[in-house]
Amino acid sequence: MNSFCLGDKSVIVHFGPPKTGTSAIQNALLTHRNHLLEQGVFYPEHLVDENGVSSGHVWNICDKHSGAITLNIELFSKLISDFKRSHANVLLLSSEFFFNLIEDISNVVKNVVFIGYVRNPIDVLESGYSQSVKRHNNCKAMSLPKKLPLNRYNRFADLAKVEHLDMRLRAYVPAHFTGGTVVSDFCQVLNVKLPNFKAQYINSSYSYEALELKRWFNALGLVNESPQLDLLLQKLSEGKEKYTLIPTNRYSSYQNQATVQINELSKIFSIENQLALIEEVNRTQEKPYLNQSTDISELDRMVIALRDENPRFYEQICLFLRKSVYHPSFYSIKAESIFRHETLLMKLRNIAKYAVSKGKSLFKGTVPHNTPSNLILGIEELRNSLNIPADANDAIVLREMALLAEKNNQISFAYKLMLQANALRPNGPLIQHKLKKYAQILGKKHDKGSK
Known part of the structure; x- marks a missing residue:
């Protein structure tokens, strides 16, 4: 060559x-x-x-x-x-x-x-593990x-x-x-x-809580949203930033092994500031050891900061979790914390999205065109299964589900849902506007008092 x-x-x-x-x-x-x-x-x-x-x-x-x-x-x-x-x-x-x-x-x-x-080989080992969680969707605890x-x-x-x-x-x-x-x-x-x-x-390091949260999402299969989640978790200062996963x-x-490695390497190639590197390797470990199997004491602060930093993305995460409820890794303190800090409006919108995606199971099958609105079933089951608070009005839940059905071009289904919402809130301006629009699309006649 x-x-x-x-x-x-x-x-x-x-x-x-x-x-x-x-x-x-x-x-x-x-x-x-x-x-x-x-x-x-x-x-x-x-x-x-x-x-x-x-x-x-x-x-x-x-x-x-x-x-x-x-x-x-x-x-x-x-x-x-x-x-x-x-x-x-x-x-x-x-x-x-x-x-x-x-x-x-x-x-x-x-x-x-x-x-x-x-670099200190011990730091390389820990940093490499953190990177595998951050960027390569590793969901396993650190191997030692x-x-x-x-x-x-x-x-x-x-x-x-x-x-x-x-x-x-x-x-x-x-x-x-x-x-x-x-x-x-x-x-x-x-x-x-x-x-x-x-x-x-x-490419900042994660806090301990951020690392464990990301590892959990990796286990659930959160892949498409992973880069955005990575950016957000790097920004957040909540949680324990100084820690080691090595007992x-x-x-x-x-430490003994790293010292030998560096000294052997210096026999091959000269290392500028080698003594400073040896000193750092042998410095007493000052960072507290954290066991990855233990609960995360500062998780709530991390979750709140994540929600406040990017509410729209947080809402997407909550919807993803609802779809992951049957995953073996779902049930944990992390899921409890995330749902606990979901706002009422986020919850209602996500319930609507989830309901449309799960329409058949939640609403007892496909709703025929001629089904009376008061025969649409599943609202109470939906409230119970998703733990919707009592102060969340049924009319709002139905309205938001109808809007999602409309976005998915399910106009007939949206019309039935909005009729049910109208029965509960007959003077709602958005409900009336949408009913008129849906009726025109479906070739139906709509009166304000329709039930």
């Missing part, structure tokens, strides 16, 4: 690895692309999702074949040409996917430097193997076999970051400045 000729220009590849502030770095660099270019650094554009998270430049130079991500030389060549036409001296690329492509990249770019961070995973260490050991590899590793220790953030620390390595840079929390005796064992 031929290598690209860069002349006096060079390439820097930031490869993460995962859980070392990559999203924050990429977000800041992308925002300040023009400032970087003024300082001689060419940072290509890349996509960012609604959470501020990105795959970086992987799709600028790669594609996927049979599930495997591989370099696309044609794409890479085009990017190199764009870089060479610029006045920049350095091409900066960033993606966690590059961690597994270092050999391939070094084969086609000779003048390249690889930069990555080394006797031995810390060696995947990352083994990967670096493989890279040691690559000839002439220029690898720069830095300790991921927030207290020792130059400038106080991982972004400022990374910029110091590049010898660049980002004017008016303000640190942002990208003390296992944590102590992990």
